[in-house]
Amino acid sequence: MVKQDRAIRTRQTILAAAAKVFEERGYQAATITEILATAGVTKGALYFHFQSKEHLAQGVLAEQDQRLSVPARTCKVQEIVDTVALHAYRLRTDPMVRAGVRLSLDQQATDLDRSGPFRRWSGVIRSFLDKAQAQGELLPHVVTAETADVLVGSFAGVQAMSQIISCYQDLGHRTSELLRHLLPNVVLSSVLTTVDLSADRGAVVFAEVTGLPAEVELVAAPG
């Protein structure tokens, strides 16, 4: 067990180093040599866990999936909002999540399959929407696969715009505005009035999930 614990820790050390190097250099310019030096592990240890640069990148991309869980809510739409808001919060505060999102949008990573995070996110949101639909929370015309794709795609752009304009400082605000624009055409208004869409929702959920104090966001008005 102790040996296994150590292997898990080594794997996390390598992934953290890979995340850092991918974020600084981009996928194309990043090298295993630099990741090795940053991680401070042996070549053997790295290749035991990851066979190639692409495997390292897929490892970083997959890490954001490990951080998706939010507490179950009676209202499934609130679970969707909490999932998106928590992801936005982590994007601002967790280097691993940030590196994963940046990799998935790295246009020079031509030999890396970047569709995985989009498809996985879309699948997660769709299964929430299916549950919400089964509970009668959604408007009758909603096609959950279409709405999931719109939510995932639009969030990817809103986070990029927030990064470029404010280094993520306004991400909670922009995420809240996106949901306020999208959800009234997806969710029954009687349900939506009970949902917390506020800009600090991600920080609230983070504190609830982790028991840690959350960083406050400096909300900026749009340009």
Add this chain to the structure above:
Amino acid sequence: MVKQDRAIRTRQTILAAAAKVFEERGYQAATITEILATAGVTKGALYFHFQSKEHLAQGVLAEQDQRLSVPARTCKVQEIVDTVALHAYRLRTDPMVRAGVRLSLDQQATDLDRSGPFRRWSGVIRSFLDKAQAQGELLPHVVTAETADVLVGSFAGVQAMSQIISCYQDLGHRTSELLRHLLPNVVLSSVLTTVDLSADRGAVVFAEVTGLPAEVELVAAPG
């Protein structure tokens, strides 16, 4: 006048070469030497028009603004839809527009101010929304600056997702879905029923603006 024409043509040749090199290499790895070789112009000609790599990139970024005009419509919401749809169409078919959008999302271009396209696009959409509001086309709660930012940010992500998943083949469809999700909470339903939101709207507007035949999109269903 002939001399001026030639200068304009040379400038366009250089910008097209810069667009190609930036798209292939990314901003950071692109060099003026490669842009020179691709353009087939003299160093003197290039530096006459652009003093640095950053000036070349800003030139490429600005080119998409030159292609924003759509025919005036009685319904200003239709003008917004047409602007977004035409941009989506050009993104799929015009290398200069694609290079500009990719540059604006190039995360390794750390020393390039990439906020310009987002701010300019948001300003264009906001001014359309202000006109639509003055004409009574919008719902009473709409704050045009917020809605413009949501539209621009979300479109940036939807196009990235379309590029990654289908090489832009489903962009018209995804753009239409995004607008179908966003606009019912922005536009009066009596106005929205008169607006053409179909997936081939961009191709229709392109043909109208240029008099050229438009490429048909292969519409793909979401994952």
